[in-house]
Amino acid sequence: MRVPTILRATDVPLATFASTHKASLLAQALLHGAVLLRGWPVGVTDLETVRDAFGLDDFPYFGGAAPRTRVTGNVLTANDAPPTEPIPFHHELAQARARPSHLLFYCDVAPTRGGSTDLVDSRALARYVAKEHPRVAARLDEGVRYTRVLPPVDDPCSPIGRSWRSTYGCDTRAQVEAKLRYEGTSFEWWDDVLWTRTAPLPAFRHDPVRGDLVFSNAMLAAHKGWNDARNVGTKSVSYADGTPVDEAFLDDVHAYAVRRQYRTKWEKGDVLLVDNAVTMHARSPFEGPRRILTLLCAQHKEA
Numbered sequence: 637m638r639v640p641t642i643l644r645a646t647d648v649p650l651a652t653f654a655s656t657h658k659a660s661l662l663a664q665a666l667l668h669g670a671v672l673l674r675g676w677p678v679g680v681t682d683l684e685t686v687r688d689a690f691g692l693d694d695f696p697y698f699g700g701a702a703p704r705t706r707v708t709g710n711v712l713t714a715n716d717a718p719p720t721e722p723i724p725f726h727h728e729l730a731q732a733r734a735r736p737s738h739l740l741f742y743c744d745v746a747p748t749r750g751g752s753t754d755l756v757d758s759r760a761l762a763r764y765v766a767k768e769h770p771r772v773a774a775r776l777d778e779g780v781r782y783t784r785v786l787p788p789v790d791d792p793c794s795p796i797g798r799s800w801r802s803t804y805g806c807d808t809r810a811q812v813e814a815k816l817r818y819e820g821t822s823f824e825w826w827d828d829v830l831w832t833r834t835a836p837l838p839a840f841r842h843d844p845v846r847g848d849l850v851f852s853n854a855m856l857a858a859h860k861g862w863n864d865a866r867n868v869g870t871k872s873v874s875y876a877d878g879t880p881v882d883e884a885f886l887d888d889v890h891a892y893a894v895r896r897q898y899r900t901k902w903e904k905g906d907v908l909l910v911d912n913a914v915t916m917h918a919r920s921p922f923e924g925p926r927r928i929l930t931l932l933c934a935q936h937k938e939a
């Protein structure tokens with residue numbers, strides 16, 4: 637993908653800089669996929685102020701697979717999945733009905749081995765799929781369904797180990813069933829384990845500003861990464877009629893995404909603004925310390 641815009645610190649505090657230039661910064665995030673803000677003296681407690689300065693609201697984390705810990709306010713750890721587990725390309729909350737418009741990532745502790753946050757332009761993926769896989773693209777116009785099996789309590793050994801209680805913010809089966817029915821998600825109980833399959837969700841969308849076609853989904857992440865004691869990634873993505881999406885197609889699109897990716901090599905204090913409508917992100921495995929935080933954001937209507 638195009639390299640994200642990289643801006644280096646000025647004498648102006650980051651929140652002031654972001655507030656002054658928010659329209660331009662959000663436009664650059666859309667054009668280039670992301671904006672990396674480097675070198676500002678930013679601490680964890682500044683992050684919500686920085687988000688506000690961009691004119692962005694909090695977006696609640698609901699329905700996602702990634703295990704996360706609340707650090708302060710609406711600041712979450714980016715992903716508590718074991719460091720050995722890659723987290724393949726996805727749009728944040730692509731498998732949910734609503735998704736954040738932007739993500740703010742913050743590097744609290746830079747990794748020393750691996751651990752890049754990788755970005756790819758989903759508009760380029762859409763063009764590639766339309767050109768190289770027109771038959772699959774036509775089937776995907778009917779939507780894509782995600783199958784996931786959720787444990788009753790969080791499983792820290794799994795990259796998608798959020799329990800159904802955490803995922804849906806529910807304590808009882810009746811509460812979670814009401815939410816699943818509202819979403820149109822099919823489900824079964826296997827003792828206290830919950831099997832789910834979403835209603836068909838869009839595989840492609842148009843970006844809300846320019847209208848470009850976007851390969852906007854979590855198919856690659858599910859196919860490559862939804863593996864644990866309960867889930868098999870290769871069985872987690874299906875067409876609208878329930879048949880599995882062709883593996884060769886997903887392998888080829890994944891390989892294309894890797895060829896086009898931009899790898900963010902973190903430095904302490906980095907703030908990365910990602911446009912979640914047009915850009916997928918991924919996490920490389922790592923060794924040693926690494927602490928990346930995130931804020932899920934919703935754009936003001938007037939912004």
Ligand code: FE2
Nearest residue numbers: 726727728917
């Ligand atoms: Fe993510």
